[in-house]
Amino acid sequence: MKPTDIAAPDYFHKVVDCQWACPAHTPVPEYIRLIAQGRYSDAYMINWKSNVFPGILGRTCDRPCEPACRRGRVEETPVAICRLKRVAADFKDDIRQRLPKPSPRNGKRIALVGGGPASLTVARDLAPLGYHCTVFDADPEAGGMMRSQIPKFRLPNSVIDEETGYILGLGVEFKGGHRIESMQALLAEKYDAIFVGSGAPRGRELEIPGRKEAAANIHIGIDWLSSVSFGHTDKIGKRVIVLGGGNTAMDCCRTARRLGGEDVKVIVRSGFEEMKASPWEKEDAIHEDIPILNFLVPVAFIHAGGKLTGITFQKVKAEYDAKGRRNLVPSGEPDQTFACDDVLVAVGQENAFPWIERDCGIEFDKWNMPKVDPKTFVSTNPKVFFGGDAAFGPKNIIWAVAQGHDAALSIHKMLSGEDINERPLPEVHVSSQKMGIHEWSYDNDISNDKRFKVPHRDKVIALKDIRAEVELGYDVKLALGEAERCLNCDVETVFSTSLCIECDACVDICPMDCITFTENGEEADLRQRLKAPSPRPDQDLYVSSDLKTGRVMVKDEDVCLHCGLCAERCPTGAWDMQKYFIEMTYAGSSCPTKSRSAA
Amino acid sequence: MTYIAKPKFHHPGLKKNELGYTHRDYEGKISTLCAGCGHDSITASIIEACYELSIEPHRVAKISGIGCSSKTPDYFLGNSHGFNSVHGRMPSVLTGANLANRNLIYLGVSGDGDSASIGFGQFAHSIRRGVNMTYIVENNGVYGLTKGQFSATADRGSKSKKGVTNTDNAIDLVAIALQLGATFVARSFSGDKSQLVPLIAAAIGHKGASFIDVISPCIAFNNHAGSTKSFDYVREHNDAVNRLDVLVGRDPIAVDYAPGTVQMVEQHDGSRIALRKIDADYDPHDRLGAMTFLQKHAAKGQIVTGLLYVDPDAEDLHEHLNTVETPLNTLEADTLCPGSAALDKFNASLR
Numbered sequence: 001m002k003p004t005d006i007a008a009p010d011y012f013h014k015v016v017d018c019q020w021a022c023p024a025h026t027p028v029p030e031y032i033r034l035i036a037q038g039r040y041s042d043a044y045m046i047n048w049k050s051n052v053f054p055g056i057l058g059r060t061c062d063r064p065c066e067p068a069c070r071r072g073r074v075e076e077t078p079v080a081i082c083r084l085k086r087v088a089a090d091f092k093d094d095i096r097q098r099l100p101k102p103s104p105r106n107g108k109r110i111a112l113v114g115g116g117p118a119s120l121t122v123a124r125d126l127a128p129l130g131y132h133c134t135v136f137d138a139d140p141e142a143g144g145m146m147r148s149q150i151p152k153f154r155l156p157n158s159v160i161d162e163e164t165g166y167i168l169g170l171g172v173e174f175k176g177g178h179r180i181e182s183m184q185a186l187l188a189e190k191y192d193a194i195f196v197g198s199g200a201p202r203g204r205e206l207e208i209p210g211r212k213e214a215a216a217n218i219h220i221g222i223d224w225l226s227s228v229s230f231g232h233t234d235k236i237g238k239r240v241i242v243l244g245g246g247n248t249a250m251d252c253c254r255t256a257r258r259l260g261g262e263d264v265k266v267i268v269r270s271g272f273e274e275m276k277a278s279p280w281e282k283e284d285a286i287h288e289d290i291p292i293l294n295f296l297v298p299v300a301f302i303h304a305g306g307k308l309t310g311i312t313f314q315k316v317k318a319e320y321d322a323k324g325r326r327n328l329v330p331s332g333e334p335d336q337t338f339a340c341d342d343v344l345v346a347v348g349q350e351n352a353f354p355w356i357e358r359d360c361g362i363e364f365d366k367w368n369m370p371k372v373d374p375k376t377f378v379s380t381n382p383k384v385f386f387g388g389d390a391a392f393g394p395k396n397i398i399w400a401v402a403q404g405h406d407a408a409l410s411i412h413k414m415l416s417g418e419d420i421n422e423r424p425l426p427e428v429h430v431s432s433q434k435m436g437i438h439e440w441s442y443d444n445d446i447s448n449d450k451r452f453k454v455p456h457r458d459k460v461i462a463l464k465d466i467r468a469e470v471e472l473g474y475d476v477k478l479a480l481g482e483a484e485r486c487l488n489c490d491v492e493t494v495f496s497t498s499l500c501i502e503c504d505a506c507v508d509i510c511p512m513d514c515i516t517f518t519e520n521g522e523e524a525d526l527r528q529r530l531k532a533p534s535p536r537p538d539q540d541l542y543v544s545s546d547l548k549t550g551r552v553m554v555k556d557e558d559v560c561l562h563c564g565l566c567a568e569r570c571p572t573g574a575w576d577m578q579k580y581f582i583e584m585t586y587a588g589s590s591c592p593t594k595s596r597s598a599a
Numbered sequence: 600m601t602y603i604a605k606p607k608f609h610h611p612g613l614k615k616n617e618l619g620y621t622h623r624d625y626e627g628k629i630s631t632l633c634a635g636c637g638h639d640s641i642t643a644s645i646i647e648a649c650y651e652l653s654i655e656p657h658r659v660a661k662i663s664g665i666g667c668s669s670k671t672p673d674y675f676l677g678n679s680h681g682f683n684s685v686h687g688r689m690p691s692v693l694t695g696a697n698l699a700n701r702n703l704i705y706l707g708v709s710g711d712g713d714s715a716s717i718g719f720g721q722f723a724h725s726i727r728r729g730v731n732m733t734y735i736v737e738n739n740g741v742y743g744l745t746k747g748q749f750s751a752t753a754d755r756g757s758k759s760k761k762g763v764t765n766t767d768n769a770i771d772l773v774a775i776a777l778q779l780g781a782t783f784v785a786r787s788f789s790g791d792k793s794q795l796v797p798l799i800a801a802a803i804g805h806k807g808a809s810f811i812d813v814i815s816p817c818i819a820f821n822n823h824a825g826s827t828k829s830f831d832y833v834r835e836h837n838d839a840v841n842r843l844d845v846l847v848g849r850d851p852i853a854v855d856y857a858p859g860t861v862q863m864v865e866q867h868d869g870s871r872i873a874l875r876k877i878d879a880d881y882d883p884h885d886r887l888g889a890m891t892f893l894q895k896h897a898a899k900g901q902i903v904t905g906l907l908y909v910d911p912d913a914e915d916l917h918e919h920l921n922t923v924e925t926p927l928n929t930l931e932a933d934t935l936c937p938g939s940a941a942l943d944k945f946n947a948s949l950r
Contacts, residue, residue: 074608438602446606501830502790503635503818508643511606511623513613533612549834561606568601571635571818 001523003545003552006494009428012580014540015557016490018081021068023402025584026050028065028081029490033442035087036483038476041095043088048095050584052121052167052401055159056146058086059471062247062278062396070487073536073559074512077451079485083471087479089159102171106130108415111191113180116144117397118197118388120167121404122411125587127170129412134191135172138179139230142168145199145389146397148226149248151255152467183356183384193383193411196356196370197404200389204348206243210301210308217308218301221252221346228255228466237341239263241311243298244346245275250282252344253290258466265338266292267311269328271318284470287456288463297328302337310339349394369393376420377407385411405586412587427583432576433491434567440577442491444564447484454478488562492580495553497544499574502551506566506575507531512559515566520552530556605629617653625649625656627677631670637789637815638667638737642674644792645706645735648799649676652847652870654704660696661706664689664718667744668710668737668815687718690725690734694916697730700926701917704803705732712742715751715770722772726779726808731915733802733809736772737789739817740828747820758825771897773907776810777890782913783809784889786904788833789816793842797872798906800845806867807913814902838896840881840905844873864911874906883909
């Protein structure tokens, strides 16, 4: 193998698994360290810069970081990254002084369609640069699906108000209750750029017999949730069936429990394990006495006298074909009917663009989705950009934020007369953490604690009040314990070949057997010859250039604890622990030149 | 010196030996020696050898004297018996322990000061008596704890860190051990675990006095130009006569050796040593030949390493003395002290 180029910005970025997995590349270990130091406001601002909604995401994020967390490969559970984010939001001081100041207007006007996370992120990035941003939303207040679809017992309005408020306070104009009905008309208003962040606002229908006849008691999940959020709906029947296995279904069933539903069940087509809902959301639903029945496909709504009485299901089982694809086939067991008073249909969401005229220069593909460049988020109309669920279908808030940042960068570049396809490199800082012979500026003593549970409100009280937040969040002590579990994966082991005397001290001390000195070879062969097995080829090998004896140093990054013992036991300083901090490029950040390197 | 404890987490894919232990289970406390000390590599090699042999830690007694080397038993086999004795007295304590309980595996860990100076006599007598033990000297050529004075194994003409030339002749412990009748004699280098680990494993399997001289560079005081025990010098002058694999129990021979290059040695404990010859003419069963070979190469400035001599049919001290098979601590009181009648009878036999 060739010596590893640690100067490439991506190399160490991949080692920080959580940050690499986060669509917005939030510097996770950096903010967790700040939390451990009690510097909550600093931790909050790091989050605010990269993911814009720390308080909201700290309660609702789909957490792509946690399955990636190295701690999960070393013991059973990853660090509770998401809930630590909430800690930063909960315990911060007033941070308004730290927000960007609205700068003098540059005369350029941006229209943002939809007031959800994608549009607000674009506004957050562009408003401080002097752009006049106008956000349009059909709802009276900003927040989009964060406000309308996520139940208040998971995300209180106060948090949404605060964090959308920070953005609107940057001089962003918000036009609530203003639905954009025509793209043609919007284009005619001669905005310098238009960003469409209107989400995926249509719940998928379930067209089975009885749908029309029993319509009064069949509700589309996201519409119903939104109606509950805005106070238009405040009760439901005693017996409720929720169809669907995603997070919306989990929100529906838990909301129904709070509006009078006593016998609430979730019924899904797939198996329990394959459900789309996040494991912790399923857990929370089950905790609230909501059974989840699987392998049942709805075949008909049963009704009598125009009133829904139940649903009939066909029992299925999963079969896998030669390619490993799953098919649900009838199991041959008799159909089952479950009685109910109301049904909530949460079987998926779709995009809907009836308001975009098909002749206004925005091309659509065969699935009726706008053609959007996945890097720049520009549509076929160079002034119109898409982001969030509106661009590539339903995903999560954090994806909308990441895409908002990228779209804002494109808009800024376009309006600065630059090529939007040229994406500036991120800025990378690498600095040694050595303070003394065996002293580091981070806590390298590895905590053996298991993941701390987030305290919950008492179930009886929680179920009585739809606005009572179920999760109470970590207190300071629990937060410190959980923060200590972080392995500081952004403090990198950096090896200097010329200093190494091949004494083996690092090999002997490494608790994870990560380091091997051996003859060089092809990667597949080298992976066979490591001191400990290398089960994850997606985790890089760090290979040195040739040493004096002709061997090379190979370090498997997979389960390195970043404890720094290799560097402590190294007599010549050939190993050093260096903190790697990567700053993604946002609209208006000064663009580093290509020659800038990581180390 | 490191202030944090070594993290308990280990690689999830670590292999377990027959007892269900990983090599991490054979560790002791974290080393307090200087960073990069060769002794730590020897510690790691002992850990590896005991893990590979699936040794039950409670069956090992590790005994040492005084010095950097003699601190190391604290850093391996944290669940074994240990005795940190007086300077240079490790061999006597070990001999006594061995006589009392022949069922334990005895690891004597010593250094060049402990064995070639203050304990030279002790070393000599334990070897000539054939005590069943693995005697490891962690040989760095200097007194590290007192800041780097030449030890008795420092080569004549080698230079100290301050530039002083050594004018005394060196004691070659390997040569002495051969002369005193050790039945397993080897030399190795802390920077070459692929050679050292099987040597330690083979020595543990040998019944009799096994002696391994391990050259172990002192990073702080003896790893400079002009030293003959530095990493660079030993790597440049290392003349390995053979390499070996220790084959235990049912494990088949993993590697195909070219015919004629491998010599099998049966050990007392049923294990076998596969000796891969590097020097085709070298015969590890020829004590006289080994001594000549050693002297000739030493004169040329070469450091001969490998398994230099082994007597597969060795006897140990217990056989010489015809002692009882049972360890003394499990003998019943009436056996240990048969009473005045037995004493009278015994005394009568001497009259």
